[in-house]
Amino acid sequence: MKIGVLVNEGPYTHEASDSAYQFTKAAIEKGHEIYRVFFYHDGVNNSTRLTEPPRDDRNIVSRWSELAKAHSLDLVVCIAAAQRRGIMDENEAKRQGKDAHNLADGFRISGLGQLVEAGIQCDRLVTFGD
Amino acid sequence: MLHIVNKSPYERNSLESCLRLATNGSAVLLIEDGIYGATKGGSFEGKVQAAMAGVKIYVLGPDLSARGMADRVIDGVNVVDYGGFVDLVAEHSNCQSWL
Numbered sequence: 363m364k365i366g367v368l369v370n371e372g373p374y375t376h377e378a379s380d381s382a383y384q385f386t387k388a389a390i391e392k393g394h395e396i397y398r399v400f401f402y403h404d405g406v407n408n409s410t411r412l413t414e415p416p417r418d419d420r421n422i423v424s425r426w427s428e429l430a431k432a433h434s435l436d437l438v439v440c441i442a443a444a445q446r447r448g449i450m451d452e453n454e455a456k457r458q459g460k461d462a463h464n465l466a467d468g469f470r471i472s473g474l475g476q477l478v479e480a481g482i483q484c485d486r487l488v489t490f491g492d
Numbered sequence: 493m494l495h496i497v498n499k500s501p502y503e504r505n506s507l508e509s510c511l512r513l514a515t516n517g518s519a520v521l522l523i524e525d526g527i528y529g530a531t532k533g534g535s536f537e538g539k540v541q542a543a544m545a546g547v548k549i550y551v552l553g554p555d556l557s558a559r560g561m562a563d564r565v566i567d568g569v570n571v572v573d574y575g576g577f578v579d580l581v582a583e584h585s586n587c588q589s590w591l
Contacts, residue, residue: 363582370591377524377555378498384554388574394582486581488496489589 365389366480367399370491372407373422374415379408382490383425390433398436398480399426401469405491406444409437411466423466430468437469438476493518494584495547498591500528501536506590511539516546521572521580523552530556531564544568552577 367386371378386396401408413423430437439449448464451471455463465471481487495514501507507529510520520543522529529540530551540549553571556562565571572580581587 365578365581376498381498381523384574385577389578389581392575392578392582394578486587488581488587489591490498491589491591 363394363486364397364484365394366397366484366487368477368480368487368489368491369399369401369405369408370403370489372404373413375404376492378490378492379405379422380420382488383422383429385488385490386435387429390429396433396435397484398438398476400477400480401437401439401443402474402477403440403443403491404447406439406447406449409439409444409466409469410449410464412464427466427468435468439465439469439471440477441471441473444471494580494587495520496587496589497522497526497529498524498589500525501539502528502534507536508539510590511543511547514543514547519548519550519580519584521550521552521577523555523577525559527551527555527559527561530566530569531561532566533564537566540566540569550576550580 367382369382373379389396415421450463451465452463495510497507497510499506549569550572551569553573
């Protein structure tokens with residue numbers, strides 16, 4: 363079954379990022395296709411590679427990157443939500459004249475159309491948030 | 493329809509709204525702080541007991557354990573793991589998160 367996942371909450375806030383990750387992992391293990399994980403609102407903060415949690419804590423950002431690498435996941439970050447919160451890839455940083463970029467491996471920045479498309483293409487869309 | 497509730501009924505009214513509007517035969521999955529809705533002894537237990545006449549109630553086991561509530565689940569509530577969560581999503585034609 364094609365499943366889409368929507369993440370609306372930032373990491374280390376309540377539990378939505380963790381629930382979304384565990385759900386995504388379990389769905390892959392069950393043989394389902396994760397069509398896309400879309401990060402919206404504060405959920406875009408899941409994609410900054412500059413997070414450095416304490417060593418005995420889980421690293422939510424790199425955990426997503428590793429899962430994406432292992433299973434060729436499409437992790438999409440909403441561009442408007444990302445710009446508001448200072449999340450950018452190299453191209454966007456150049457375009458905006460910024461001196462740094464911070465998008466983590468395995469994520470890509472795109473528009474809300476990607477969420478709409480996932481809603482159309484997927485058999486199920488599961489929302490995690492606050 | 494699968495309804496997913498992630499906040500405690502003692503913090504927000506999302507579970508109360510969900511149980512009021514869920515149609516007979518639908519399922520409700522309690523995750524994160526929502527698991528408190530599946531525990532015995534609180535003032536909300538009666539509402540969950542009454543709802544079980546029409547809807548099936550599920551609760552996420554790992555979230556119960558993380559809060560030390562695994563041995564306080566209301567009789568008749570089904571405990572599932574993340575794999576069971578995925579199965580519930582697959583079994584129902586759509587799902588609604590009560591955020």
